[in-house]
Amino acid sequence: NAGVMQNPRHLVRRRGQEARLRCSPMKGHSHVYWYRQLPEEGLKFMVYLQKENIIDESGMPKERFSAEFPKEGPSILRIQQVVRGDSAAYFCASSPRRMRGQWDTGELFFGEGSRLTVL
Amino acid sequence: AQSVTQPDIHITVSEGASLELRCNYSYGATPYLFWYVQSPGQGLQLLLKYFSGDTLVQGIKGFEAEFKRSQSSFNLRKPSVHWSDAAEYFCAVVRGSQGNLIFGKGTKLSVKP
Numbered sequence: 001n002a003g004v005m006q007n008p009r010h011l012v013r014r015r016g017q018e019a020r021l022r023c024s025p026m027k028g029h030s031h032v033y034w035y036r037q038l039p040e041e042g043l044k045f046m047v048y049l050q051k052e053n054i055i056d057e058s059g060m061p062k063e064r065f066s067a068e069f070p071k072e073g074p075s076i077l078r079i080q081q082v083v084r085g086d087s088a089a090y091f092c093a094s095s096p097r098r099m100r101g102q103w104d105t106g107e108l109f110f111g112e113g114s115r116l117t118v119l
Numbered sequence: 120a121q122s123v124t125q126p127d128i129h130i131t132v133s134e135g136a137s138l139e140l141r142c143n144y145s146y147g148a149t150p151y152l153f154w155y156v157q158s159p160g161q162g163l164q165l166l167l168k169y170f171s172g173d174t175l176v177q178g179i180k181g182f183e184a185e186f187k188r189s190q191s192s193f194n195l196r197k198p199s200v201h202w203s204d205a206a207e208y209f210c211a212v213v214r215g216s217q218g219n220l221i222f223g224k225g226t227k228l229s230v231k232p
Contacts, residue, residue, distance in 0.1 A: 004162070033219050033220075035222075040224075041224055042123075042125075042209060042222040042223050042224040042225050043163075043209065043220075043222040044222075045214070045219045045220070045221065048219050056219065059219075091162060091163070093163075107153075107165050107168060108165075108220060110155075110162040110163040110164075111162050112160075112161055112162040113161075113162055
């Protein structure tokens with residue numbers, strides 16, 4: 001089984017450009033989570049998506065950031081008009097089902113991340 | 120609100136020595152707790168998890184963790200560290216019913232020969 005695939009692994013953008021980060025979850029997983037890791041910081045939750053639905057975007061900045069998980073294809077995290085402060089590693093994780101009530105595994109499977117550098 | 124604190128930013132141990140990484144959580148009910156490891160430039164790999172039952176949890180690579188409700192702690196231990204254990208370790212707690220994890224800031228482990 002292929003793991004969670006993220007691309008690009010490294011992305012360099014100039015201020016004001018757009019960044020698109022893609023995530024293909026593990027086979028059979030329909031739930032995707034995006035996290036951001038700033039230098040010397042832990043991972044901060046950004047958004048939780050199911051196919052064609054945003055379930056929780058409480059961690060997303062109000063402006064310039066958007067995410068989608070279409071019926072077909074990977075999940076995409078889009079950052080418009082990037083600024084230097086957006087430089088970070090962005091991690092995608094997937095799980096097979098939404099966790100509610102009694103947990104089964106609770107494990108999130110992480111990709112290797114996309115490292116965005118804004119010049 | 121749920122939160123996780125890892126008090127140690129950086130720890131150095133000698134190869135073969137024992138290891139304990141601290142994790143304290145804040146959560147009203149019974150928490151679901153995880154330890155992940157991240158090697159440089161890599162994603163996160165699950166070491167172990169606690170949901171309920173036995174408070175001593177065994178994980179991969181010889182790691183274990185003990186859940187102590189009275190101390191709100193979930194410390195990670197290994198009896199004998201190997202050079203390949205050098206990495207960053209993250210403790211996490213599940214947030215509500217959404218399944219997203221709240222992470223601590225991580226503890227970077229260095230192993231000296």
